[in-house]
Amino acid sequence: MENRAIFSGRLLACLLVFPQLAISLIFFYWPAAQAVWQSFLVQDAFGLSTEFVWFENYVNLLKTPEYYHAIGTTFFFSLLVVFFSLAIGLLLAVMANRNIAGVQIYRTFLIIPYAVAPAVASVLFIFMFQPGLGMIARALQRNGIDWNPVLNGNHAMILIVIVAVWNQISYNFLFFLAGLQSIPKSVIEAAAIDGARPARRFWTIVFPLLSPTTFFLIVVNITYAFFNTLGIIDTATEGGPNGSTSTLVYKVFLDGKAGSDLGGSAAQSVILMIIVIVLTAIQFRYVEKKVHY
């Protein structure tokens, strides 16, 4: 016997779905369509002269070596950010999930960095890592490391990875902690009674049971590394030196804002959108199969 509430008539259903649809259309599909349209145009900054050029912006883009460099930089940067922010977030969550004195205080403090805006986080780290001024930079230099992010591309990359990871750890920590707490204690205790050591218990029981959380966080973190790190890069390195920290989203921002090249910038954002859609699709198609719900 079916016991669900069934609403009659399509009107109410449509009415209830409408706000969500309207929001999606106005705030997601319309701007996306605008970007696609803009990417076919060559236009001056003030919009006084407009020329429809089909795929010329895309062709120009694919002819510049800097663009391929930015693609490589983006994947490298995202890989580092996602790996380290997940690994450190998980480690901290496992630590804070134990019964120790003052655990609430630790948890609260671990969440606070998420409240710091990316640009502010950048500024804090710039102070610490600025050659000649920053504490950490000085300590490095005293120990014979020629720390110089304004000229050394690897150092600049390390700097933005540190800031981006630091900013994201709290978020991952929060979700991992919630994930850990939802794992039934009885399963772990049963394993312990069977004689499994903590490391084995973690890898064979806890980690697989966490996989829905991990999967969700991977998707979120990739999106974060691809898009939300713009503020960090802009304040910390401005894409430099020599383009070594210029990611795709930063190039979109720079070419559109500083370069007033709206067509080229729109073409880049369309490509970026496609990359992220494909990445997310792959994750849901293949990686999700390994997830145990």
Next chain:
Amino acid sequence: MVFRQFGAAAALAGALGLAASPAHAVTEIQWWHAMTGPNNDVVVKLANDFNASQSDYKIVPTFKGSYADTLNAGIAAFRAGNAPGIMQVFEVGTATMMAAKGAIKPVSDLMKEQGEKFDPQSYLPAITGYYSTAKGEMLSFPFNSSSMVMWVNLDALKKAGIEAPPKTWPEVFADAKKLHATSPTCGFSSSWITWGLIEQFSAWHNIPIGTKANGLDGFDTVLEFNNPLETKLLENLVELQKDKSYDYSGRTNTGEGRFTSGECALYMTSSAFYPNVKANAKFNYTAVPMPYFPDAKDAPQNSIIGGASLWVMGGKSKEEYKGIAKFFTFLSDTDRQVYLHEVSGYLPITKAAYEKTKASGFYEKNPILEVPLKELTNKPPTENSRGLRFGGMVQMRDVWSEEIEAALAGKKSAKEALDAAVSRGNQMLRQFERTATK
């Protein structure tokens, strides 16, 4: 509840309506600017003084963020049909603005139409030239101008056994080596890397950055600064960078603290660095003109400016234009220019203001403030030293910086880097030329 809210809103609207309709109509003129701190106070004071001096027009200054933010806000507002009357735009945005015919109103046209007394000859050509057409018609009104100078830590020089501040590039290179012995992380450094090492360097040596008088005569300009002299400069710096006798400090002025902290004893940056040095340097300091290569025929020529100017936007009412013209006349007043110059450190824009400040003996007490003026007026400007006007200059500077960084990091030779900077820049110029409304 609903009624009460409605009542409050009606009362508020009424109050606003009353406030906005005094005895006779006041024309409001929006002025968007990018000045912070003490410079913001100067902007507000200017607006207040002007508003108090007459009762027909009201200048309303609004801070819009950084220079780039202000420009973008103005562009967005124009696209939405809502542009301000006056917009402060940094010097590198000049080409973008002037290309937008119809979006802007040239200052010389404005003054002529409104019948304001306006003599282009009374302004310092080294400053107004940057914002004028090839024929000398002023496009925008210079507001805050500075030039590039070399800041010198006299105590550090003495310690390193150097008698006088260096005048030429070979002297700078030699002194940087000596200073390196006492400060291992930096002898000499510089801010605003492309403004100093390419733009100012070319003007100071009377060599072109690009054809068509550095783009002042047309958008079909082609970059050509990958010349032997520029290459020689960069090669020397690359060599000095290896042991940090010269040490790169980034693209903008974020590295200026390295001078005031005493780390870099020779530091090339804007003359507008003065208030900062005065407040923070705990050593004897001075500023000297930029160095030059003595074997270059015309060096030193004259320096060019940096800073920002006020653009008048197009499509405004006659009353608004009248008010803006009156405001510019107000700004050009000799005493006001003298006051602005002395209080803010900006360069005066009229000859009369410069002469008056000189006559008052101000520079004997503040010789550093005269250094940029002496550089700017060193010789009458030539095709190569009037200024520069390249489309997409904001991003162009980033591209040039990238290549200089590649050379300093040892990834490319100096010549390769300059060639790449020129060819990438030329691509951008062609793209800009295509969209510029002619």
